[in-house]
Amino acid sequence: MDPVGDVGDGLVARGLWWRSELLAVGMSDDELRRLRRTGAVARVRPGAYVVAGPEELRAAEEGAARHRLAVLAAVPRLAPGAVISHVSAAVMHGLPIWFGPHHPFDVDRVRATRDRRSGARRSTYLDLHAAALEPDEVVAVDGVPVTSIARTVADLARTLPLESALVPADAALHRHLVTRAELDRAVELGGHRRGNTAARRLVAFADGGAESPGESRSRLALHRAGLPAPVSQHEVRTPDGRLRRVDFWWECGVVGEGVVGEFDGRVKYGRLLRPGQEPGEAVFAEKLREDALRAAGLAVVRWTWADLADFTPVAARIRAALSRP
Numbered sequence: 001m002d003p004v005g006d007v008g009d010g011l012v013a014r015g016l017w018w019r020s021e022l023l024a025v026g027m028s029d030d031e032l033r034r035l036r037r038t039g040a041v042a043r044v045r046p047g048a049y050v051v052a053g054p055e056e057l058r059a060a061e062e063g064a065a066r067h068r069l070a071v072l073a074a075v076p077r078l079a080p081g082a083v084i085s086h087v088s089a090a091v092m093h094g095l096p097i098w099f100g101p102h103h104p105f106d107v108d109r110v111r112a113t114r115d116r117r118s119g120a121r122r123s124t125y126l127d128l129h130a131a132a133l134e135p136d137e138v139v140a141v142d143g144v145p146v147t148s149i150a151r152t153v154a155d156l157a158r159t160l161p162l163e164s165a166l167v168p169a170d171a172a173l174h175r176h177l178v179t180r181a182e183l184d185r186a187v188e189l190g191g192h193r194r195g196n197t198a199a200r201r202l203v204a205f206a207d208g209g210a211e212s213p214g215e216s217r218s219r220l221a222l223h224r225a226g227l228p229a230p231v232s233q234h235e236v237r238t239p240d241g242r243l244r245r246v247d248f249w250w251e252c253g254v255v256g257e258g259v260v261g262e263f264d265g266r267v268k269y270g271r272l273l274r275p276g277q278e279p280g281e282a283v284f285a286e287k288l289r290e291d292a293l294r295a296a297g298l299a300v301v302r303w304t305w306a307d308l309a310d311f312t313p314v315a316a317r318i319r320a321a322l323s324r325p
Helices: 019-024 029-038 054-059 063-077 086-093 149-159 162-174 180-188 196-205 213-224 266-272 279-295 312-322
Strands: 016-018 042-045 048-050 110-114 126-130 138-141 144-147 231-237 243-252 254-263 299-303
Touching (some): 016 019, 019 029, 063 086, 063 144, 086 110, 086 149, 144 149, 149 196, 162 196, 162 213, 213 243, 213 312, 243 279, 243 312
Parallel strands (some): 110 126, 254 299
Antiparallel strands (some): 016 048, 231 243
16 A cells, blocks of 8 residues: 555555554554554654554654654645755755754754745644755655755755754765755855855855764864864874874974864764774774874874863863964
């Protein structure tokens, strides 16, 4: 059974069912309520449910994965010509998202755009924007019409705080999903649209060297602290003859001498794991790596997610390291 024949393989193939379809195959409303209480079924939005295994049910409760389900459930209900956009498009493209405590991510509200001058509206489950859309600014992701990555980044830059918009912008450049020229064009197509000045600033600041949301936020924290702009993903040769790549690097007048900045996010150790390697081994290997950097006479300053909430102490440590003899 395919509830929405013109959207990819339909919602059923994606683990989503409409209430009417569940009733049609013999399930009663009482059974549906009981299954929801036991956790065997999760509601994505009114009338749309996940009836599947643990992985799909867990996705229905978690951030970006839940929002993707909300998008898939919303598409058949959208007006003709509406295209998934903004943060919903970022999720569909697989770009990372980050929202601060003062600008939370509403995972249940889907964002879409129609190529019109007016008609924007907002409801509990939909933000519908009205804005011009060029033909090449619309692509298909899993059969769903979505704004292109360049247009998505530009839209986010126009509507989100800089820190939130920077994370997917950096990721798109880092993964070579978009070029800076494409981002520049997407911004310029916005003309005098509200927020376009902020979008120009973001595109100018975006850097494909950032490998994670933590590194993107760190770059912005360094900039706001008034520190010199570092080089991202710089390679340093240590006394053991090995090249060690560091998150951030400041040259200190003499080639090969400088300050190393490292964002220490827990997820980083997962990225460092080699096949068969345990997390504890990766942590120990990272310690040996830092020892080698210090043995080369380099100052190493580390910070964590918690430090990004108040970067002042870290900035002071970096300034001290940069001013040392």
